Amino acid sequence: MEIEKHIGVNQLIGIDKPIPVSEYLGILNEGLREYYASIIGEVGQVSKSSRGHVYFSLKDHKKESVIYCVIWKSNFQMFGIDIVDGMEIVATGYPDIYEPTGRLTFKADTIELVGEGVLKKAYEELKLKLTGEGIFDVAKKRPIPEYPHKIGVITSIHGAVIHDFINNLGRYGFHVKIMDSRVEGQQAVRELLLSMRSFRKEDIDVLVMIRGGGSLESLMPFNNEALVRGVSNYPVPVIAGIGHHLDVPLVSLAADAMESTPTATANLLNKSWDRAEHMVQRYQREIFNTYSHTLSETRFALGQSANSIQVGLNTLINYYKEIEYTLKSNISKVFFTIQIKRRAMGEITRAVARHFRRRVKGAEEHIGRCWFNSLEPCFADHLLNVIRKIDIFDNIIRLNDPVRQLRLGYSITRIGGKVVRSVGDVEIGDLLNIQVADGEIESQVKGKDKNEQKG
Amino acid sequence: MSKKAEKKNLNKNLKRLSDIAEWFENQEEIDVEEGLDKVKEAAELIKISKERLKEIENEFEEIKRTIDQEIGVGEEEDGGSSALS
Numbered sequence A: 001m002e003i004e005k006h007i008g009v010n011q012l013i014g015i016d017k018p019i020p021v022s023e024y025l026g027i028l029n030e031g032l033r034e035y036y037a038s039i040i041g042e043v044g045q046v047s048k049s050s051r052g053h054v055y056f057s058l059k060d061h062k063k064e065s066v067i068y069c070v071i072w073k074s075n076f077q078m079f080g081i082d083i084v085d086g087m088e089i090v091a092t093g094y095p096d097i098y099e100p101t102g103r104l105t106f107k108a109d110t111i112e113l114v115g116e117g118v119l120k121k122a123y124e125e126l127k128l129k130l131t132g133e134g135i136f137d138v139a140k141k142r143p144i145p146e147y148p149h150k151i152g153v154i155t156s157i158h159g160a161v162i163h164d165f166i167n168n169l170g171r172y173g174f175h176v177k178i179m180d181s182r183v184e185g186q187q188a189v190r191e192l193l194l195s196m197r198s199f200r201k202e203d204i205d206v207l208v209m210i211r212g213g214g215s216l217e218s219l220m221p222f223n224n225e226a227l228v229r230g231v232s233n234y235p236v237p238v239i240a241g242i243g244h245h246l247d248v249p250l251v252s253l254a255a256d257a258m259e260s261t262p263t264a265t266a267n268l269l270n271k272s273w274d275r276a277e278h279m280v281q282r283y284q285r286e287i288f289n290t291y292s293h294t295l296s297e298t299r300f301a302l303g304q305s306a307n308s309i310q311v312g313l314n315t316l317i318n319y320y321k322e323i324e325y326t327l328k329s330n331i332s333k334v335f336f337t338i339q340i341k342r343r344a345m346g347e348i349t350r351a352v353a354r355h356f357r358r359r360v361k362g363a364e365e366h367i368g369r370c371w372f373n374s375l376e377p378c379f380a381d382h383l384l385n386v387i388r389k390i391d392i393f394d395n396i397i398r399l400n401d402p403v404r405q406l407r408l409g410y411s412i413t414r415i416g417g418k419v420v421r422s423v424g425d426v427e428i429g430d431l432l433n434i435q436v437a438d439g440e441i442e443s444q445v446k447g448k449d450k451n452e453q454k455g
Numbered sequence B: 001m002s003k004k005a006e007k008k009n010l011n012k013n014l015k016r017l018s019d020i021a022e023w024f025e026n027q028e029e030i031d032v033e034e035g036l037d038k039v040k041e042a043a044e045l046i047k048i049s050k051e052r053l054k055e056i057e058n059e060f061e062e063i064k065r066t067i068d069q070e071i072g073v074g075e076e077e078d079g080g081s082s083a084l085s
Helices: A002-013 A021-035 A073-079 A116-133 A160-168 A186-199 A225-232 A250-254 A262-399 A402-407 B003-026 B032-053
Strands: A037-048 A054-059 A066-071 A088-098 A103-113 A150-155 A175-180 A206-211 A238-242 A257-259 A412-415 A431-436 A439-444 B059-062
Touching: A021 A088, A037 A066, A066 A088, A073 A103, A073 A186, A073 A225, A088 A186, A103 A116, A103 A186, A116 A225, A116 A250, A150 A160, A150 A186, A160 A206, A160 A262, A175 A186, A186 A206, A186 A225, A206 A262, A225 A250, A238 A250, A238 A262, A257 A262, A262 B003, A262 B032, B003 B032
Parallel strands: A066 A103, A150 A175, A150 A206, A175 B059, A206 A238, A238 A257
Antiparallel strands: A037 A054, A037 A088, A054 A066, A088 A103, A412 A431, A431 A439
16 A cells, blocks of 8 residues: 555656655645544643644553644634643544644544543533533523424434434424434534534524434533534524433533434424314314303203293283283273163152152142132133133134035035136136045036126 | 415414413303304314314425535644644
8 A cells, every 4th residue: 555655656756856845745745644543642742822723742651652743723622622641532633744844743633532431520520611601501491493394403314313303203394404414423523513503504493413322432522512502502492312321411401402312302393283283172172162062051041031031921911911801890890880870870860850840740739739729719710711712712613614514515616726716717628626525526617607796 | 375474373373272262261151242253263263273284294305514624714824833843
């Protein structure tokens, strides 16, 4: 491999033609990048430059081997490990020759602590520090938005975790944006941080970070200070779904909600939707049942009212019937009374009449008595005289009665209803009516003969 | 209707349904006419809400991360090992 490299370089630059040092170092550094590796050793000679870059040496325990290392400020801060002399660490990076000094330096991208005890100590120290700053305060946590729709997910797309998450998401039309990221080893910190930064540009309702469980060492990226701080002040709420045993990852503590499995994380996102479904059912039941009950009650009340009205109406009708009856019976009584009164009146009238008649009769008798007693002596003769005269007149009238004359044989001759008194009243041929005592005779004038005047 | 509006409405609808349910619960004597109006409104809200809550397939999209160089860019010029020399 190395021989091939030499051949390559020789071919590239040519051994016959010398090249400047800087050019040569440039070629070397380019080649050295190929030797990217993780190296383990004990830290020594730690110093920080004014710009914040950290220089240190890594020494092998068994052999007297040493390599000088540098980690740029940005990376150093990202890992948040305070390196001190004597500490054992793993640095990952590549070698590079610093041209001004010609010295080989290992440029570390990542540094991480080694050993359970050291990790645990670092974890506890950071936890204490961040707790002091209030990063894990419950009051600081934001609620997971109701009905989240756009979900940002940072996880490794390789493995069961993402599948568990997807399979357990309810079918509520979620729009899930997934960013593949390493979740183990110190390289994961960089990718996780970059993923979080990238999601800041995406329109999401909530950010989800998920991974399966593991040892404290494998979960160390989630105990990274920069990541924890990033989560604590992320623009949208963050759900950490990171499996763990004893020590809860600090990212989980800083997140707005934490779960320890991808299934539980998916269920948390489903929660408000599930509840909405449940609530709709419940409201439907409550509202309709209550109203049905009200309707039944109203119907019953209506029935009752109808009965009451019927009863009231009947009472009223009966009352009027009673009045009618009373009225009729009173009218009858009145009529009866009137009749009685009328009868009584009649009797009274009659009695009065009788009385008056009696009184009149009495008065007549009295007058008569008075008459005879007082007036008779004066008038009796005169009265007899009158009666006699009346008798005379009566005789005269009777003697001169035409009917008597007719019975004696006299008759009355009429023409046109007029009594014939003279021959001159009739003409020959005139029809005459002759009245006799027992009837009338029709006759015709055949001749007339006037008596001679003698005298 | 946009999904955002839909979501907003779901929340609003549930709130309104909750108000209506509460109204029925708190009423000592329910006015039949007023109750009917509320039931009609509730029925409409339930219909709309159920429509939104029926099964809708989720969408999945893989998003690419911004390139690594964003972290630490412009800070390597000082990369000398002077402190160690």
